[in-house]
Amino acid sequence: MKQEGALASADFEGVGSIMEAQWSRVLDRLKAEFDEGVYNSWFKPLALVNVEEGCAVMAAPTNFMRNWLESNYADRIRRAWKQENPEVTDISIIVLSAFKASEAASTDTSGLLDNDEREERETGGPATPAARPSVPTRASRAAVVQEPGNDYGAPLDRRFTFDSFVVGKSNELAYAAARRVAENTAVNFNPLFLHGGVGLGKTHLMHAIAWTHKEMFPDRRVVYLSAEQFMYQFISSIRFKDTMAFKQKFRSVDLLMIDDLQFIANKDSTQEEFFHTFNALIDHHRQVVISADRSPTDLEGIEERIRSRLGWGLVADIHPTDYELRLGILQQKANSVPEVEIQTEVLEFLAKRITSNVRELEGALNRMVAHATLIGRPITLEMTQEVLQDLLRANDRRVTIDEIQRRVADYFNIRLSDLLSSRRARQVARPRQIAMYLSKQMTSKSLPEIGRQFGGRDHTTVMHAVKRIEELRRTDSVLEEDLLHLERIFST
Structure with a gap:
């Protein structure tokens, strides 16, 4: 059965049996190279439109999928085609409504965008097409139309369900709220705002909401996507003079979930559209779920x-994991690979030593399982220490910039939002410089990365702060005492 929103090459009259056979073998090559999840998410929905003048033209269901393929897999698709048919030297990926694009591509819409969005517009978004544009044939133009009811969001990961989510004190409120939204068509809090650090389970919960809601209420329309994807689709709608369709598709959903909202910080045009979309959905009693790396009040930009x-509904914080939760996650993960025996002392050791986030914890276990299955060695404590020595060494003094910011703000009794703001008052500026200095000393992040996490500041600002604190530390005994106290906090 053809998936809703997907195309088949047979939908295009210009595709002959020879080209169809070649396309099938190209897909076989891609399927053999990539794992099943990647293949099903990105390559399977593609359809062959035509092969003409050495260029293979394929159709993707959405603009986002087209952009992602061109950014991440264009070279590999091109090589697969060339291996199958040496006459194919180029590829072009269009979208279902691509025949409209050639009529509107020359229209200048840059005046509607802020600086960051204008750059995306002028360079063709995050994935500047590697292949030359291609105008579909007459037959394909008749077939390339947007199917009604198609989801415009990102693919959902089947591993991310409520059953696979381990609940502890640090995430129990977020979990309970997520289940309430997933299992009901209306709740008494809207929006639901989830926030927490990297790798703590925000995206897992959002995928779980989508899966459960789709299963319980199949007639309701659910869309999940990142804020980055929302922005790129908005820019694309302006470029192709299709903003009304953009507004209609996002304001007609029953459950809209947007991940990593902090991405649209300082992107004024996208924020304007998000604001009106949010209001339209709330006014019509449609549910909205948002996630970000910090609370609404601390979202700089x-x-x-x-x-x-964003604070109208329920704001649920996902705190860093504790030992019991980390051990529970590892035990569940270990149970999913019964072919490999993992000693309890190994799981306990990993839960104690790897404390940064769940992704790194699961990644460590995956490395152990892979090593055991490929080399044939049993997973023991000694083998764990040997295989993961680099990761364990990094975690011995792992401190995140988020943690530094929170601790410094608490120590100097200022708000975190003030620390990340543009305020230059001394009672804020000096703690900000100290936090930048500690971020440079205690993390492996580069100066530009540190600057971005301090409200999008330039790397020269961070460099000046580090140099200034180094100078003052040698002459200011009070500052030296403050720094020693903070460093002791992070070392415990």
Whole structure:
């Protein structure tokens, strides 16, 4: 059965049996190279439109999928085609409504965008097409139309369900709220705002909400996507003079979930559209779920009117994991690979030593399982220490910039939002410089990365802060005492 929103090459009259056979073998090559999840998410929905003048033209269901393929897999698809048919030297990926693009591509819409969005517009988004544009044939133009009811969001990961989510004190509120939204068509809090650090389970919960809601209410329309994808689709709608379709598709959903909202910080045009989309959905009693790396009040670069509305519903914080939760996650993961025996002392050791986030914890276990299956060695404590020595060494003093910011703000009794703001008052500026200095000393992040996490500041600002604190530390005994106290906090 053809998936809703997907195309088949047979939908295009210009595709002959020889080209169809070649395309089938190209897909076989890609399927053999990539794992099943990648293949099903990105290559299987593609359809062959035509092969003409050495260029293979394929159709993707959405703009986002087209952009992602061109950014990440264009070279590999091109090589697969050339291996199958040496006359094919180029590829072009179009979208279902691509025949409209050639009529609107020359229209200048840059005046509607802010600087960051204008750059995406002028370079063709995050994935500047590697292949030359191709105009579909007459037959394909008749077939390339947007199917009604198609989801415009990102693919969902089947591993991310409520059953596979391990609940502990640090995430129990977020989990309970997520289940309430997933299992009901209306709840008494809207929006649901999830926030926490990297790798703590925000995306897992959002995928779980989508899967459960789709299964319980198959007639309701559910869309999950990242804020980055939302922005790129918005830019694309402006470029192709299709903003009304964009508004209609996002304001007609029953459950909209947007991940990593902090991405649209300082992107004024996208924030304007998000604001109106959010209001339209709330006014029509449609559920909205948002996630970010910090609470609404601490989202620097997000308009105040948006931050205030994000706090209307329920704000649920996902705290860093404790030992019991980490051990539970590892035990569940170990149970999913019964062919490999993992000693309890190994799981306990990993839960104690790897404390940064769940992704790194699961990654460590995956490395152990892979090593055991490929080399044939049993997973023991000694083998764990040997295989993971680099990871364990890094975690011995792992401190995140988020943690530094929170600790410094608490120590100097200022708000975290002030620390990340543009305020230059001494009572804020000096703690900010100290936090930048500690971030440079205690993390492996580069100066530009540190600057981005301090409200999008330039790397020269961070460099100046580090140099200034180093100078003052040698002459200011009070500052030296403050720094020693903070460093002791992070070392415990």
